[in-house]
Amino acid sequence: MTLPPPPPDDELARHADALRGLLPTPAQIYRRADRRRHARRAGGLLAACVAMALLLWIDPAVQTMHFATAIGERKNVSLPDGSQLVLNTGTRLDMAYSLRARRFTLHEGEAVFTVSHSPLRRFVVHTPQAQIEDIGTVFNVRSIAQKTRVSVVQGAVLVHGPAGDTRELQVGEALAVTRSAGPPQALGMPMSATADTAWREGKLVLDRMPLGELVDEIQRYRTAAIQLDDARLREIPLSGQFDIARIEGLIDLLPRLAPVRVQRRTDGSVVLEPAK
Template sequence: MGYTPVIHQDIPLPMSAKPEDHLSPYADALRAHFPAKEDILREAKQQTQQRRQFKKAAVTVASCLLLAIGWLDPVISTDRLHTAIGQQATVQLKDGSEVILNTNTVLVAEQHLRSRQLHLQQGEALFKVKHEWRPFTVYANQAEIRDIGTVFNVRHSPQGAIITVVEGSVEVRTTQEARLLTRDMSVNTQAGAITDYRCTSTNSAIAWQHGRLMFDAKPLTEVVAELQRYHAGPIRIADKRIAQYQLSGEYDINGIDALIDVLPEILPVRVDRHEDQSVVIRSR
C-alpha cells in the first residue's frame, strides 16, 4: 500500500481590520452628535472661569449687603403722643425712657433698629433717658438734641427751641453749629443758630412738672405768652405801653384764670373777659 506524503505550506491569512476601520463609515455622524476632545476641554475651562466669576460676584454682593445693613436704620415702631390745652401726661416709652408732656404738646416717638428718634412737633417735654447702646435724639424746630446721659427739657417755640439740662449733658446741633450743655445750662435755637447760651436755674424751667409757674421780673408779653399755653381762649394785650410791665412770683398752673383775674391787683391794668373765653388786658 502506497503512502502519499502531506506537504505543509503556510498560507497567509487576511489581517484583522483595525477597530477604527469599522467606525470609519460612521465617523462624520458620530462627530455631529458628540463633541471632540478639544471642545470638551474648552467647555470645561469656560465653566471653571464662570464659576470663579460667580463666586467673586457673590462675595461682592454679600459684602455690599453687609455694608448696607450696617448703614440701614429702619423704623421698628412709632407712637404719637399728645396732650390737650391745660393737660399734662407722663408716658413710658418702649425703650424704658420716660417722657413728661406739658400742655398742648405733640411728640412723635420712633424706635429704630439702631437709634431712638423723637420729634417734638409742638409744646414742651421733659426727657428721662434710659441708657442703652442706641443713641437717643430729640428733634425740635431745626434743633437736634442728642442725649449723653441726662435729664433734659425741650420746649418747641415758633422761633426755634429752648433746651435746658437738668442732669448730665446733651449735645445740641443746628445747621450752623453745635454746643455741649451740662447741668444747669440752657440755650435757645433760632434760624439754625444757637443763641442765649447761659447758665440758669432749672427750677423755673421745670416748675411746670410740679404744677407751678415761676416768673422772675418777666415782661407782661412773656407772661401772657406763657399763660396762653394753658388757656383755651386767646389772651391779648391791647396797649403796647403795658407790654413791658414786669411780673414776679410763683403761681398755680391749674389756676390760670385766677391769675388773670388778679393781675389788676398786681399791675396797673384791667382785664376784660368775653363770652368766647377771650381775654383782653388794657391799661388802667
C-alpha cells in the same frame, strides 16, 4: 441606529494622559463641587454683609409712634427702650426708632426726656430751630412761637443751632435757639433751668418773666384767647410761683402784679389793658 464598537484598551492607553485632562476623576469632580459650594457660601456671605452695611447706612425706621396732648393735659409715656417722656399741654411729638438712632420730632409744645443709655443708638430730638443730642441725661425741650428752649435736669446735652454752631449744656443750664426771617441767630447764653421744669410739679415759676411771655404761657393752658391791648405792656417783668391748675386765678391776680386791667368777655376771651 447602531453605535460603533468601543476602541480597544491598548489604543485608549496611548491617550490616557490626554483623556485624564479631559475626563476628571470622581475625586476631582467632588473637589470642584466643594469649591463651588464654598464660593457660593462666600458670595452669599458677602451679599449679606453688603446688604447689612446698606441697611445701617440708610438706617430706616423700624418702629414709629405719635404722641399728643390736649390743652391743659399732661401725659406720661414709657418707651420700648426704657426711656420716659412727660408731655406738657398742647404737645405734638413723633418718635422713630431705627437700628442706629432714637429720633424724636417735637412739632410744638414741651416734653421732658429721661433717657435710657444705649451706646449704639443715639437719642436725638429735632425741633424747627435746633437738634438736641443726649449724652446720658434728663432734659426738657420746649418748641413754641418759633423758639426752642432746652433745659438740663441731669447729665448733659449737645444743642446744634440752625447756623451749625453747637453748645454743650450741663446740669441746671438752659438756653434758647431762634430762627429769624434773616440770618439764623446764634445760640443764647445759658440760663437757669429751674423755672423751665417746674411745670412737671404743676407750678408756673416766673423769674422776671416779661408780661408778654407770661401771656403766651397762659394761652397754652386755656382754649379761649388772652391778649394784650397795648404792646408796651409786654416788657413788664413779673416774678412769683403759681399753680397751673389755678391759671384763671392768676389772670385775676395780674392787676396786683402789674399796672394792667383785666377785661373778661362773654366768649371766655381775656384782654389786658393798661391800668387807668
